[in-house]
Amino acid sequence: MSIEISHVGKRFADFVALDDVSLSIKAGRLTALLGPSGGGKSTLLRIIAGLERADTGRVEIDGVDATRLPPQQRNVGFVFQHYAAFKHLSVRRNVAFGLEIRKRSKEEIRRRVDELLALVHLGQFGDRLPTQLSGGQRQRMALARALAVEPTVLLLDEPFGALDAKVRKELRDWLRRLHDEVHVTTVFVTHDQEEALEVADEIVVINDGRVEQVGAPDDLYDRPANEFVMRFLGPVTQLGDQLVRPHDLQLTTDGGDGVPGRITRVTRIGFEIRVEVTTADGQPVTVTLTRNELLALGIGIGTDVRLRIAPNTPTPTLPPTPTLAPAH
Amino acid sequence: MADSSIAARTPVGRRPARHVLRAVVVAYLFFLVAWPLYLVGRNAFADGLASFRAILTDPDVTHALQLTVVIAVVAVVINTVFGVGISMLLVRYDFPGKRALNALLDMPLSVSPIVVGLALILVYGGRDGWFGPTLEAAGFQIIFAVPGMVMATVFVALPLVIREVVPVLQEVGDEQEQAARSLGANAWQTFRRITLPSIKWGVIYGVVLSLARSLGEFGAVKVVSGNVLGDTRTATLVVEEKYLNFDKGGAYATAFLLALVAVACIIVVSVLRPKEER
Numbered sequence: 001m002s003i004e005i006s007h008v009g010k011r012f013a014d015f016v017a018l019d020d021v022s023l024s025i026k027a028g029r030l031t032a033l034l035g036p037s038g039g040g041k042s043t044l045l046r047i048i049a050g051l052e053r054a055d056t057g058r059v060e061i062d063g064v065d066a067t068r069l070p071p072q073q074r075n076v077g078f079v080f081q082h083y084a085a086f087k088h089l090s091v092r093r094n095v096a097f098g099l100e101i102r103k104r105s106k107e108e109i110r111r112r113v114d115e116l117l118a119l120v121h122l123g124q125f126g127d128r129l130p131t132q133l134s135g136g137q138r139q140r141m142a143l144a145r146a147l148a149v150e151p152t153v154l155l156l157d158e159p160f161g162a163l164d165a166k167v168r169k170e171l172r173d174w175l176r177r178l179h180d181e182v183h184v185t186t187v188f189v190t191h192d193q194e195e196a197l198e199v200a201d202e203i204v205v206i207n208d209g210r211v212e213q214v215g216a217p218d219d220l221y222d223r224p225a226n227e228f229v230m231r232f233l234g235p236v237t238q239l240g241d242q243l244v245r246p247h248d249l250q251l252t253t254d255g256g257d258g259v260p261g262r263i264t265r266v267t268r269i270g271f272e273i274r275v276e277v278t279t280a281d282g283q284p285v286t287v288t289l290t291r292n293e294l295l296a297l298g299i300g301i302g303t304d305v306r307l308r309i310a311p312n313t314p315t316p317t318l319p320p321t322p323t324l325a326p327a328h
Numbered sequence: 329m330a331d332s333s334i335a336a337r338t339p340v341g342r343r344p345a346r347h348v349l350r351a352v353v354v355a356y357l358f359f360l361v362a363w364p365l366y367l368v369g370r371n372a373f374a375d376g377l378a379s380f381r382a383i384l385t386d387p388d389v390t391h392a393l394q395l396t397v398v399i400a401v402v403a404v405v406i407n408t409v410f411g412v413g414i415s416m417l418l419v420r421y422d423f424p425g426k427r428a429l430n431a432l433l434d435m436p437l438s439v440s441p442i443v444v445g446l447a448l449i450l451v452y453g454g455r456d457g458w459f460g461p462t463l464e465a466a467g468f469q470i471i472f473a474v475p476g477m478v479m480a481t482v483f484v485a486l487p488l489v490i491r492e493v494v495p496v497l498q499e500v501g502d503e504q505e506q507a508a509r510s511l512g513a514n515a516w517q518t519f520r521r522i523t524l525p526s527i528k529w530g531v532i533y534g535v536v537l538s539l540a541r542s543l544g545e546f547g548a549v550k551v552v553s554g555n556v557l558g559d560t561r562t563a564t565l566v567v568e569e570k571y572l573n574f575d576k577g578g579a580y581a582t583a584f585l586l587a588l589v590a591v592a593c594i595i596v597v598s599v600l601r602p603k604e605e606r
Contacts, residue, residue: 051506071509078510084503088525097521098511142507149511 001027001062001152001185003048008057010043017043019209021057025187025202030179032200033189036232040209041189042157048187049078049155062152077146077184081158083138085130091117091141092126098149116144119178136167140174147182156188160195172199193233197221205229237286239279244309246288251275251297251305258306261285266294266301275299277307365587371576372584379577388558389566389582396563396586399474399549400542403481407538411489412531416523418490419497436486444483445551448476472554477562480548485541489534496530497523529601536597540590 003025010018017040033041046052050071059066086094099109117123120140160168176199196203197217205212213225224230237246265276273294275287383389452460452470470476508518546564553560570579
């Protein structure tokens, strides 16, 4: 059930969507393709599904060369951002579609659809039309429909992108739990780093048609391969010529070593306090603290502080590159 | 729906303007469409049912009515199959010359039917047509026979299905089709189970419009049919012939039947349609 992608390239007219991408996706895992829009991640997913054809390279699904196979022969489940619900069919018939195409017996279809509807918590909605469901319910129906054919891989293209923040978070947890239950090799595309970090076993960062880094969420967060990955996976700030996560910076008021600076701004966002410190060199540095930390330090706008990178934290220090020249 | 949205957007102060506008539209439709059509009906029933009895017992007229129905049905079937096919081609595929094809498809609406008839004779005419003598030698008579009349009718009604189906196909998009493919459906299963049901109302509308247009076609059919009594004379040609021969009762009765079928088609569709939520 693994997916092997070797040297895949794809261009649309002058635009290079994928540039010689090689990647191997492990069986039974939940893998996220993460990157900014237009970076090629959806194109890669669609090439795996057969909805798009690669110009060059090879795609192997479960050891079978699928490069030239039409989508209906690949046995993949595909979930679209905008659900792609069959509007004229009831929820049951939507879920049953793949099984009806495979000419399974009526009895088997009924049993399997019941199972799947229970799995996605839509047991009572079987006879409704998709237009009578909410966005989150529609997407769960689409998932059940994709799972019905027992696909070798499940592919999800920005599955929660069209949903509002709260439903998105619920479905995210739910997808994680579903995967722990069903264990089908799953690849999902997202541009939301939080979604990827929270849900995925493995993250593939894709930008400008190339793979920037592949790894477990912790690896990527703590040991980013380059500046792009570091910036894309979470907030960053710059101290001198080092790129640092704002929560890995410490503030002290009792002198000692560290870079001297003065607090110029304090912004509170829920539980998090964002403190902007301007160093003696005039460089603005962002530090995030919790409310309690701020109170304990007893600091506010105008306080002189010293900044240092927290010890014993896996703070990545990037190798100097031309784009990383000091800002001052 | 359009009505309520306009009302919602119209400020209270503009009410009189809306009434005037409505009156103008109603008067316009009344004098142009409703009143003349009503008069056709009234003239048809001027002698009670006598005119109808006369035309329905005239074997030449009943033959003409049958011929009209046969030609219209065949033309509609052809136009529906090709119309849906061409619509899929136009919406789902990109190919060189697509814009030219699109423009060409509107031709039948802009060219006068009588020109269509003459053009068909030039190509398929039995004596000195471009292709006709060859066909005639092989035993196929096109002009002055039913095949030519069907071709003329197909030509004039060609764009009607396409113009109804294309916007619906565009609106539906191809994601559902892709989903069906990924679930294992082949091209035909996808079309049958997903595409066709979602464009159903566009197709039905196109069929009804084509049927109404085909039943009423006059100019093109007149040129290619030869207008042979009891053989290639259609209902519209009967109306003309009766009218010119001062058989006004027969002319109006036949005209009334033609109008009745067209109106019935449109009523049936508009009664059916609201039940289906689009």
